Amino acid sequence: xxxxxxxxxAPGSLAGKRILIAGASTRRSIGYAVASDAQAAGAxxxxxSFGRMRAVTERSARALSEPVDVLELDxxxxxxxxxxxxxxxxxxxxxxxxxxxxxxxxxxxxxxELGATPAASACETFRTSAVSLVRLAAxxxxxxxxxxxASLVSLSFESSVAWPSYDWMGVSKAAxxxxxxYLARDLGGDGVRVNCVSAGPVLTVAASRIPAFAEIxxxxxLRAPLGWDRTDARPVAGxxxxxxxxxxxxxxxxxxxxDGGFRSIGLAPREA
Numbered sequence: 001x002x003x004x005x006x007x008x009x010a011p012g013s014l015a016g017k018r019i020l021i022a023g024a025s026t027r028r029s030i031g032y033a034v035a036s037d038a039q040a041a042g043a044x045x046x047x048x049s050f051g052r053m054r055a056v057t058e059r060s061a062r063a064l065s066e067p068v069d070v071l072e073l074d075x076x077x078x079x080x081x082x083x084x085x086x087x088x089x090x091x092x093x094x095x096x097x098x099x100x101x102x103x104x105x106x107x108x109x110x111x112x113e114l115g116a117t118p119a120a121s122a123c124e125t126f127r128t129s130a131v132s133l134v135r136l137a138a139x140x141x142x143x144x145x146x147x148x149x150a151s152l153v154s155l156s157f158e159s160s161v162a163w164p165s166y167d168w169m170g171v172s173k174a175a176x177x178x179x180x181x182y183l184a185r186d187l188g189g190d191g192v193r194v195n196c197v198s199a200g201p202v203l204t205v206a207a208s209r210i211p212a213f214a215e216i217x218x219x220x221x222l223r224a225p226l227g228w229d230r231t232d233a234r235p236v237a238g239x240x241x242x243x244x245x246x247x248x249x250x251x252x253x254x255x256x257x258x259d260g261g262f263r264s265i266g267l268a269p270r271e272a
Contacts, residue, residue: 018095050077088140092143130173164211198256198259200228220259
């Protein structure tokens with residue numbers, strides 16, 4: 001390895017990379033933290049948003065170190081996906097990275113009882129939070145293929161257990177991780193890596209709508225060997241940037257847990 005090889009997360013480790021981030025909203029969002037760190041590491045970034053949330057994303061985009069554009073993209077709308085892929089190719093000859101930071105559940109899909117959720121609300125959660133990864137990958141496959149060594153990264157939350165009130169979002173996150181593995185199988189021939197980051201609880205706008213968020217985050221703060229700060233998205237963003245970088249070029253179909261070590265120790269509390 002040459003002495004000037006960049007370190008993951010260090011300035012230059014994403015030099016020349018062209019990255020689309022779907023799902024950045026406020027400055028507290030994980031997508032925004034990824035955009036900020038990716039720019040610091042040398043990447044060119046474009047964000048996506050849609051509807052009323054687009055104005056929020058555009059305000060956040062202006063706070064980044066370098067101005068970035070915000071493309072209109074509803075990841076559940078096939079027409080939007082096709083148009084966004086076209087705009088990417090108008091801007092760049094290819095795409096080196098895609099970040100899927102999209103999730104949504106109606107309130108009734110996180111009521112605390114899975115069977116009480118109307119089917120339409122369950123399907124809306126599943127389509128927005130899991131199926132959208134597959135559709136985004138399909139739309140951006142051409143631009144990613146042009147790169148020759150692209151990376152698709154999605155964001156999950158510990159899906160091997162049932163959480164209070166997480167309900168259909170938890171089901172959707174389990175499906176998201178499974179979809180990531182199947183996409184890794186399907187896109188590997190195009191040189192596209194597909195991985196997932198399972199993050200500890202981060203206090204984003206979306207997370208604040210989870211009824212038991214504080215209870216879950218308190219458990220992480222108490223039990224994670226490294227501790228866990230629910231207000232700091234940077235550890236998660238750093239892992240995403242690693243997966244976007246060439247340092248992860250031998251990894252695909254993986255779920256990387258960034259949770260302060262919570263998952264590894266079960267119920268044993270962290271000593272003060």
